[in-house]
Amino acid sequence: MxxxxxxxxxxxxxxxxxxxxxxxxxxxxxxxxxxxxxxxxxxxxxxxxxLTNYGAVLQVSDRLNIYEYLTNSLIIAAIGAILPLILCFPMAYTMARRGYGRAVLLPVVINLRTLPLIIFAIPIYMMYQTLGLLDTRLGLGLILAIVNIPLTLIILVNAVDDIPIQLEEAADIDGARLTDVLFRVVLPLCRPALATTFIFGFITAWNEFLFGLMLTTQHAVPVTVGASFFFAAGGGGVQWGVAAAVIIVASLPPVVLGTVMYRQITRSLLAGAVKG
Structure with a gap:
C-alpha cells in the first residue's frame, strides 16, 4: 500500500x-x-x-559596485554572527549550570527581541554619531550582533542543558580546571548548536535592511541596501530584469551557507527531540 x-x-x-x-x-x-x-x-x-541583466549587475561603475556591497555584507554578517557566540557561550554555561540570571536576565533578553527594531533607531543613530561609528562596518556589525544575542543565548542554554553533567563531574575529578571543562568538554559537544546559531545569525545579519539603510551612506553599505540602487539604475522606471538579477546575486551567499550546513542545523534542532 x-x-x-x-x-x-x-x-x-x-x-x-x-x-x-x-x-x-x-x-x-x-x-x-x-x-x-x-x-x-x-x-x-x-x-x-x-545574461544581460547579470552583466549590468556585475559591471562596476562610479555609483554602483556590487562587489563592495557583498564584501561589506560578508564582514558585517560575520561580526553579527560570531560576536554573539563569543559572548553567549560562557553566559549560557553559567545560566545552565549555575542558574545565574536564568530566572530574570534570560527572559528579559529574549523578550527584547520581540520589540520592533525601529524603536531603537533614533537613540542608536545619535549614539553612533557621537562615537563616530556611522557608515562603518564595525558599527553595523555590533548592532546586528546585539540583535542576534537573544536567539543565540536561548539555543546555547538549551544545548548545555542537554549535555550530561556527569561528563563535567568526571573531568573535575580528573583535576580539570573550569576552563578545561568549558572548552574541552562542553564546547565540542555544543558544536551543532554553535553551527546552527552561527548560520541563523549570519542569515539574520545578512538580510538586515533597516539599520543598513539608517546607519550607512557610502563606505559600509550592505548588499540589501545596495541592491535597491540597481532598480532604476538605467532610468525610465524600475528595471525589473536587473532588479531580479541583483536580488538573486544578493541571495546566493546565505543560500549556499544554509545548503552546505543544513545537516548541522537538522542535528541541532533534533537533538532535544531524541533525548531520553
Missing part, C-alpha cells in the same frame, strides 16, 4: 515545494528575460534567455 502511495506523496511534496518557492522561481525567471520579453511574457517560461 505504501509503495502505491509513494508517487502521490512525491507529487504532493513537489506541489508544495513549488508553491513555497514560487517567488524565488519567478524572480529567477525574470532575471533571464529581456525588457521586451518582460512586457509580453509574464510567465515562468523564458523564451529568449539572456
Amino acid at each position: 505504501s509503495d502505491k502511495l509513494r508517487p502521490l506523496r512525491w507529487a504532493v511534496l513537489g506541489f508544495f515545494a513549488f508553491l513555497l518557492n514560487f517567488p524565488v522561481i519567478a524572480t529567477l525567471a525574470t532575471s533571464f528575460k529581456t525588457p521586451r520579453e518582460l512586457v509580453s511574457n509574464a510567465g515562468l517560461f523564458v523564451r529568449e534567455p539572456t
Whole structure:
C-alpha cells in the first residue's frame, strides 16, 4: 500500500515545494528575460534567455559596485554572527549550570527581541554619531550582533542543558580546571548548536535592511541596501530584469551557507527531540 502511495506523496511534496518557492522561481525567471520579453511574457517560461541583466549587475561603475556591497555584507554578517557566540557561550554555561540570571536576565533578553527594531533607531543613530561609528562596518556589525544575542543565548542554554553533567563531574575529578571543562568538554559537544546559531545569525545579519539603510551612506553599505540602487539604475522606471538579477546575486551567499550546513542545523534542532 505504501509503495502505491509513494508517487502521490512525491507529487504532493513537489506541489508544495513549488508553491513555497514560487517567488524565488519567478524572480529567477525574470532575471533571464529581456525588457521586451518582460512586457509580453509574464510567465515562468523564458523564451529568449539572456545574461544581460547579470552583466549590468556585475559591471562596476562610479555609483554602483556590487562587489563592495557583498564584501561589506560578508564582514558585517560575520561580526553579527560570531560576536554573539563569543559572548553567549560562557553566559549560557553559567545560566545552565549555575542558574545565574536564568530566572530574570534570560527572559528579559529574549523578550527584547520581540520589540520592533525601529524603536531603537533614533537613540542608536545619535549614539553612533557621537562615537563616530556611522557608515562603518564595525558599527553595523555590533548592532546586528546585539540583535542576534537573544536567539543565540536561548539555543546555547538549551544545548548545555542537554549535555550530561556527569561528563563535567568526571573531568573535575580528573583535576580539570573550569576552563578545561568549558572548552574541552562542553564546547565540542555544543558544536551543532554553535553551527546552527552561527548560520541563523549570519542569515539574520545578512538580510538586515533597516539599520543598513539608517546607519550607512557610502563606505559600509550592505548588499540589501545596495541592491535597491540597481532598480532604476538605467532610468525610465524600475528595471525589473536587473532588479531580479541583483536580488538573486544578493541571495546566493546565505543560500549556499544554509545548503552546505543544513545537516548541522537538522542535528541541532533534533537533538532535544531524541533525548531520553
